[in-house]
Amino acid sequence: MAELAAVIASTHHPFYYRASTSTGADRPPFADEWVAKIEAFRETLTRAEPDVLVMVGSDHFHQLWLDNMPQFLVGKAPFFDANFYNEEREFGLPRMTLRGEEDLAAHLLRDGLDRDFDLAFSNELRIDHSITCPIITLRPQADLPIVPIYTNIFAPPLPQPKRFVQLGRAIREMVESWDSDKRVAVIGTGHLSLELGGPRQFGEHGPDPEFDRKAVEWIASGDIEGCLAEVSLESLHTPGNATHGFMDFMLMMGVAGEGQKADHVDTLDLFHTMEAYFTWYPNGVPAGSER
Amino acid sequence: MSKYLIDKFLYTVDRDPELVERYREDPTGTVEWWEAEMANTLLNCIADERTTWLAFDDEERRALREHDHVALFQLGAHPFLTLTLFIAMFERDHGPLEYQKAYGKAMEHISLPYPDIAT
Numbered sequence: 001m002a003e004l005a006a007v008i009a010s011t012h013h014p015f016y017y018r019a020s021t022s023t024g025a026d027r028p029p030f031a032d033e034w035v036a037k038i039e040a041f042r043e044t045l046t047r048a049e050p051d052v053l054v055m056v057g058s059d060h061f062h063q064l065w066l067d068n069m070p071q072f073l074v075g076k077a078p079f080f081d082a083n084f085y086n087e088e089r090e091f092g093l094p095r096m097t098l099r100g101e102e103d104l105a106a107h108l109l110r111d112g113l114d115r116d117f118d119l120a121f122s123n124e125l126r127i128d129h130s131i132t133c134p135i136i137t138l139r140p141q142a143d144l145p146i147v148p149i150y151t152n153i154f155a156p157p158l159p160q161p162k163r164f165v166q167l168g169r170a171i172r173e174m175v176e177s178w179d180s181d182k183r184v185a186v187i188g189t190g191h192l193s194l195e196l197g198g199p200r201q202f203g204e205h206g207p208d209p210e211f212d213r214k215a216v217e218w219i220a221s222g223d224i225e226g227c228l229a230e231v232s233l234e235s236l237h238t239p240g241n242a243t244h245g246f247m248d249f250m251l252m253m254g255v256a257g258e259g260q261k262a263d264h265v266d267t268l269d270l271f272h273t274m275e276a277y278f279t280w281y282p283n284g285v286p287a288g289s290e291r
Numbered sequence: 292m293s294k295y296l297i298d299k300f301l302y303t304v305d306r307d308p309e310l311v312e313r314y315r316e317d318p319t320g321t322v323e324w325w326e327a328e329m330a331n332t333l334l335n336c337i338a339d340e341r342t343t344w345l346a347f348d349d350e351e352r353r354a355l356r357e358h359d360h361v362a363l364f365q366l367g368a369h370p371f372l373t374l375t376l377f378i379a380m381f382e383r384d385h386g387p388l389e390y391q392k393a394y395g396k397a398m399e400h401i402s403l404p405y406p407d408i409a410t
Contacts, residue, residue, distance in 0.1 A: 061302055061372060066295060066410055067334050086305055089379055154371070156409035197360075197370025198405060199398040202391045241370060241405055271388075 002104075004175050005183040006048035007280040009219060009252035010041065012057070012133035012189035013273065014091040030270060037266050037277065038137045044264045044279035045138045047286040048185055052101045053139070053146045054108075054175060056188030056248055057130030058153045062087070070120030071159050072167060074112070075127070075148035076105035082127045082135075096132055101145035104178055108147060111174045117167060125150075134189050151251065153190070153244045161231050164247040165224055168254020172282075186255050190248030192216070192274050193239035200240060202272045208239035212274040215246060216267055219278050222260035224253050249276075256280040294367045295410040296345050300325055300355060301363075301372035305379065315380040319356045326352070361397050367406040 016038065019031045062084045064070065082096040105121075112119045127148050135142050149171070152158055168188075175184045192215050193208035200207040218227040227250060236243045256262070264279035300322070304310040314321045330345045332338065347355070354362035358380075363373050374394065382390045 061369070062306070065302060065334060066298060084306070085308060086375060086379065089308075090375060155369070156407075195395075197364065197372075197374035197394075199395050199401050201374070201395040202388055237404060 002052075002175055002178040002180045003183050004172065004186065004282045005050050006045055006185040007172075007252060007256045007282060008045060008134075008138065008185060008187040009249050009256075009276075009278045010134060010137070010187075010189050011191060011273065011275045011277075012130050013270065013275055014087065014093065014129045014133055016133065017094070017136050018092045030268075034268060034270070034275070037268050037275075041264065041266060041277040041279070042138050042140075045185060045187075048281065049183055049286070050144060050185035051182040052104060052184045053144050054104070054149065054171065054184060054186045055131045055134065055146050056149045056151065056171075056186070056251055057127070057134075058190075058245065058248060059150050060128055060130065060154065062128040063126050064150065064152075066155060069152060069155050070150070071152045072117060073120040073122055073125075073150040074105055074109050075100065075122050075125040075150070076102055076109065077123050077125060078102060080125060080127045080146065080148060082132045084126065084128055087129050091129065093129055093132060093136075096135070096142060098127070098135065098142055099145040101147050103180070104175075104182075104184070105147045107178050108149070108171070108174050111177065112170060115170050115174075117170060130189055134187050138187065151248055153247050158233055158244060158247070160233060161236075161247050161250050162228055164251040165228065165254040168251040169257075170254075171251075172255045172257070186252070188248050188252040188255070190250075190252075191242060191245030192249075192276055194242040194245065194273050195240035196242045198241045204271060205269050206240070206272065206274045208243075209269075209274070211239035211243070212276075215249070216265070216274075216276055219249055219253060219276070220262050220265045222253060222256055222258060222262070224250070224258045227253065252278075256282075293345065293347060293351065294408070296330060296347055297351055297355070297363065297366060297368045298372055298410060299330070299345075301368065301376050303329060305372060305376040311376065311379050314376075318358055322347075322352060322355045360394060361401075364398060364401065365406055367408050369408050370405075 193206040262278040268275040
């Protein structure tokens, strides 16, 4: 059976690529600290020596649209082109092509349907910055095959938070039941408090630092029940109008498991959002890694 | 009211470089053309399958013609779509983050709960 080598959750700030590659007067004052944190975070994946990446993200109205919106979708294709014109335009993101892992995708679809998740699938999916940003931060050589899983955190009506946790738990079990000797890392990105297109956008920090503090604690300590007790679709509107992306963090808490403390926790308070990075090693910390 | 059609306008324009420039330079003409020619095009269907009934109401049409992002927000347009398209059209005329901050400040009189964005 496959081994779950690492579970990784993070934010996916689309400005990282530009900030980290900029030089001279164009380089923002926070770039060096940001790069140092990302490089330490990247090492947590490198040490896990993964063969395959399951990548949880959310399309930002790039390919999936309101005429036919899936709640949860698995990409099953031999290759995935990545990043769209309006992401190049806005964030300077490069075009990319990533290999797919179709056997694992087929397993997740079959087994997921049998576990009562009505998963949509796509044989022609172009992936966006919710998946390419963690590639840029965690695996910039982009050399590993992926299975993209898209969730709807963006276009109401949304699934309930508990459904994200349940899907995370199922992904864990399905990865570990995959008939393969591969080492799989599950990587998911979401948001802490975030406002886009509203009056609280682009402030000096995230719109709700108190929510961010609680959210980081829930994730770092694996406190799924405490998190579910306080979070609802309605309450997530209060910390910022894009905070529903936090449910992808909740999905990753489901993958990691109730009460599982993260082995790597780091944050960075940036303008308009708090960056947050978490890694769990389900089968023990690789030799030489931090605790 | 058709929140869906507002979102469809923003979505189809934002993903097309030529339409972004056209909407920046000639908002009234672009909205008129789009409503006549594009509103009833079913995405992922051939032209023969176009629908017949989608139209803006007067306030929606005015807000789009006038690049009125505050009104679009209050009408329940998806704020990500409005923001990303308007950044594409107008950020170039401003310093770093200046446009985005002014965009938010123009809405500072709006308090929670924000308008429903469900379509």
